[in-house]
Amino acid sequence: EVHLLESGGDLVQPGGSLRLSCAASGFTFSSYAMSWVRQAPGKGLEWVSAISGIGSSTYYADSVKGRFTISRDNSKNTLYLQMNSLRAEDTAVYYCAKGVSSGSARYFDLWGRGTLVTVSS
Amino acid sequence: DIVMTQSPDSLAVSLGERATINCKSSQTILYSSNNKNSLAWYQQKPGQPPHLIIYWASTRESGVPDRFSGSGSGTDFTLTISSLQAEDVAVYYCQQYYSNPLTFGGGTKVEIK
Numbered sequence: 001e002v003h004l005l006e007s008g009g010d011l012v013q014p015g016g017s018l019r020l021s022c023a024a025s026g027f028t029f030s031s032y033a034m035s036w037v038r039q040a041p042g043k044g045l046e047w048v049s050a051i052s053g054i055g056s057s058t059y060y061a062d063s064v065k066g067r068f069t070i071s072r073d074n075s076k077n078t079l080y081l082q083m084n085s086l087r088a089e090d091t092a093v094y095y096c097a098k099g100v101s102s103g104s105a106r107y108f109d110l111w112g113r114g115t116l117v118t119v120s121s
Numbered sequence: 122d123i124v125m126t127q128s129p130d131s132l133a134v135s136l137g138e139r140a141t142i143n144c145k146s147s148q149t150i151l152y153s154s155n156n157k158n159s160l161a162w163y164q165q166k167p168g169q170p171p172h173l174i175i176y177w178a179s180t181r182e183s184g185v186p187d188r189f190s191g192s193g194s195g196t197d198f199t200l201t202i203s204s205l206q207a208e209d210v211a212v213y214y215c216q217q218y219y220s221n222p223l224t225f226g227g228g229t230k231v232e233i234k
Contacts, residue, residue: 035223037171045163045171045214047223059221095170106218107161109182111170 002026002110004096009115016086016119022079022096022112030054030074033099035108036081038092038117048094049081053102064090086119093117123147123217127226133234140202142229144215149195152219159219162191162200165228166211175200207233 008020020036035050049070050059058070069082079096093114099105124147134140150159155177162175173182175191178198188203202209210233215226 044228045165045216045225047216047225050221050223061222100176104218104221105223106159107173107176107216108163108171109173109176111172113170 002098004098004110004112006094006096006112006115009094009117011118011120012086013121014087014119017082017084018086018117020081020083020094020096020115020117022081024077024079024096024098027098027110029072029077031102033102033105034072034079035097035099035105036070036079037095037097037108037111038090039095039114040089040092043092046092050099050105051079052104057103059104083117086117088119091117091119122222123150123220123224125215125217125224125226127213127215127229129229130227131230131232133232134202134205135234136207137204138234140205140209140231142200142213142215142231144193144198144200144226146196146198146217146219150217150219151195158194158198159217160191160193160198161216161218162189163214163216164209164211165214171214202231205231205233 036048051070067085095114096112097108098110126145158178160178163171165171179191212228
């Protein structure tokens with residue numbers, strides 16, 4: 001069965017750092033681009049970042065560029081999001097989402113259940 | 122960036138009646154390689170992650186009931202639920218994947234009247 005499981009969400013102070021992980025199973029992980037999408041409490045969806053299947057290309061929303069880094073370890077079927085210089089406005093549920101091609105994420109046919117990141121003092 | 126604008130923000134429809142959600146992109150999202158519009162629709166039920174229901178503007182994802190349909194071209198798109206069922210209560214989002222950054226509409230909440 002195909003599955004994505006996020007972890008690493010926590011309460012962190014402004015300016016702090018956090019690393020999210022997403023463990024994938026049930027599909028050939030390296031064949032698909034992956035993304036992080038977030039949802040602030042009671043708000044809509046916001047795409048955060050994407051990475052190609054082999055990890056050679058990465059993309060970021062302007063709101064996180066220079067602070068967040070996406071990466072993947074295809075030997076471990078795991079996607080990561082390193083988040084630095086966190087701000088209150090980064091508070092959200094972070095979803096890991098599977099794209100439908102290797103080069104770019106396009107749309108997302110599989111989502112994890114999300115992990116909550118709260119940035120507050 | 123391509124801005125996606127959904128309307129209405131919410132709607133209440135009687136069981137068995139039609140629900141129509143609109144999505145407008147700030148520029149064309151027609152992918153020239155296949156002449157299809159780069160638009161997806163998602164359904165998000167309370168406490169759950171989003172679920173893909175439509176891609177390429179009108180292609181239904183496997184397992185999605187045929188009461189869900191997508192249409193439109195250019196910059197104007199529509200998601201139609203032909204006969205609303207109780208399990209369709211959710212927030213619906215459109216998303217363009219024509220260019221980065223990928224962008225979502227603000228969402229439309231569908232409720233039972």
